[in-house]
Amino acid sequence: xxxxxxxxxxxxxxxxxxxxxxxxxxxxxxxxxxxxxxxxxxxxxxxxxxxxxxxxxxxxxxxxxxxxxxxxxxxxxxxxxxxxxxxxxxxxxxxxxxxxxxxxxxxx
Numbered sequence: 675x676x677x678x679x680x681x682x683x684x685x686x687x688x689x690x691x692x693x694x695x696x697x698x699x700x701x702x703x704x705x706x707x708x709x710x711x712x713x714x715x716x717x718x719x720x721x722x723x724x725x726x727x728x729x730x731x732x733x734x735x736x737x738x739x740x741x742x743x744x745x746x747x748x749x750x751x752x753x754x755x756x757x758x759x760x761x762x763x764x765x766x767x768x769x770x771x772x773x774x775x776x777x778x779x780x781x782x
Contacts, residue, residue: 675752675759679736681706681745687737690768694757695728697749699736704745709735714776728752732763732771 681687681704699706701722708724709715711732717739718724726733738745753759 676748676750678702679747679749681738683738683743684741685738685745687735688733688760688762690732690734690763691760692730692732692763693726693728693751693760694754695752697726697728697733697751699724699747699749701745701747704743705739706745706747707735707737707739709733709776711771711774712776715779732768732774734775 679687687707701718701720701724703720705717705719706722706724707715708718710726711734715735724736736747751759
């Protein structure tokens with residue numbers, strides 16, 4: 675599946691989730707805050723790319739890093755036959771896997 679994701683200013687994006695297969699993205703406009711389980715949060719500017727392996731890894735963030743402008747990215751998602759493209763992660767699992775999340779940056 676290929677989609678254009680459009681995020682209004684300061685939109686946090688989809689809540690923590692995972693994909694059954696790999697995901698590849700390209701930021702076409704703005705800047706996206708991206709965070710996968712085990713990796714530090716990072717900001718990907720327009721022209722930048724991201725990927726995730728799918729499977730058990732939690733995708734914490736793909737939100738708009740801009741407070742005053744839109745961000746957009748194109749994403750290609752592959753998924754296992756019969757599996758959902760995206761599955762939200764509940765609070766209990768987030769708490770259970772908290773130790774796998776990279777330290778959060780200090781907000782000033």
